[in-house]
Amino acid sequence: MTQKITNALTFDVEDYFQVAALAEAVQYDDWPSMEYRVEANTDRILCLLDEAQTKATFFTLGWVAERSSALVKRIVAQGHEIASHGYSHQLIYNQTPDVFREETRKSKEILEDITGQAVTGYRAASYSITHQSRWALDILCEEGFTWDSSIFPVHHDRYGMPGTPRWPHRLKTDNGHELAEFPLSTLKLPGYTLPIAGGGYFRLFPYWFSQWGLGSINRKGQPFVFYLHPWEVDPGQPRLDVKWFSRFRHYNNLDVCEARLQKLLSQFQFTTMTQVLRNRGVLDN
Numbered sequence: 001m002t003q004k005i006t007n008a009l010t011f012d013v014e015d016y017f018q019v020a021a022l023a024e025a026v027q028y029d030d031w032p033s034m035e036y037r038v039e040a041n042t043d044r045i046l047c048l049l050d051e052a053q054t055k056a057t058f059f060t061l062g063w064v065a066e067r068s069s070a071l072v073k074r075i076v077a078q079g080h081e082i083a084s085h086g087y088s089h090q091l092i093y094n095q096t097p098d099v100f101r102e103e104t105r106k107s108k109e110i111l112e113d114i115t116g117q118a119v120t121g122y123r124a125a126s127y128s129i130t131h132q133s134r135w136a137l138d139i140l141c142e143e144g145f146t147w148d149s150s151i152f153p154v155h156h157d158r159y160g161m162p163g164t165p166r167w168p169h170r171l172k173t174d175n176g177h178e179l180a181e182f183p184l185s186t187l188k189l190p191g192y193t194l195p196i197a198g199g200g201y202f203r204l205f206p207y208w209f210s211q212w213g214l215g216s217i218n219r220k221g222q223p224f225v226f227y228l229h230p231w232e233v234d235p236g237q238p239r240l241d242v243k244w245f246s247r248f249r250h251y252n253n254l255d256v257c258e259a260r261l262q263k264l265l266s267q268f269q270f271t272t273m274t275q276v277l278r279n280r281g282v283l284d285n
């Protein structure tokens, strides 16, 4: 029954030390000196996808693409989609519009130079397009993006636009541009909207709960978007010294994540985000 709907499978290609939850332990200037693990971890994901004969969208950080152009080429060679995850993984609502525009343009150019293809999809670092940084949507349109998956319609300490639409839709920006938006998937419970799209939630909840929650979206006739990061299938990553809550968020259940992903790939149908948006008629062919 859940096989009928095709969902969007997405990976945010960044390394463990670039995550907002660990920012208290690693500064941007420290990044070049950290052990670099994103290539090996992304290759493991590419293997899993090859075995499952599944295509996905890889939102790739410009900083990573600059160092790993061969990896970006391998992703494309396997038939997956490349989209932008910005350049420096700084939270959008902490940036000025000028800095955001500059980084967005830079990361798009880096990815397009490597792939030789137009890059038209975007996901903000830590879903940091919020009510406060809605201006970023206009800049995305002005810089040539046609679709976005940055909005999490939940309450959260770092992100979220509670009350916004939960399904793929055409979004009108403040300056009148239009963008196809695929909000991160949520589950509507009495009085509460629960994030269920992947990442830390996928590692926190028991597998059966994610399966049930994601399946319930498909039973409504809607696709869900699922996301993971390459570092989430890497239990051997160096442990950074951060406060207990950040530590829990980042390191919880890393050792079971890869097996869960394999199970998910066998139980649901997935493809790239562009394909799902086209299937739903919110993005032109």
Ligand SMILES: [Zn+2]
Pocket (backbone or CB within 6 Å): 012, 014, 085, 089, 124, 125, 126
């Ligand atoms: Zn990210």
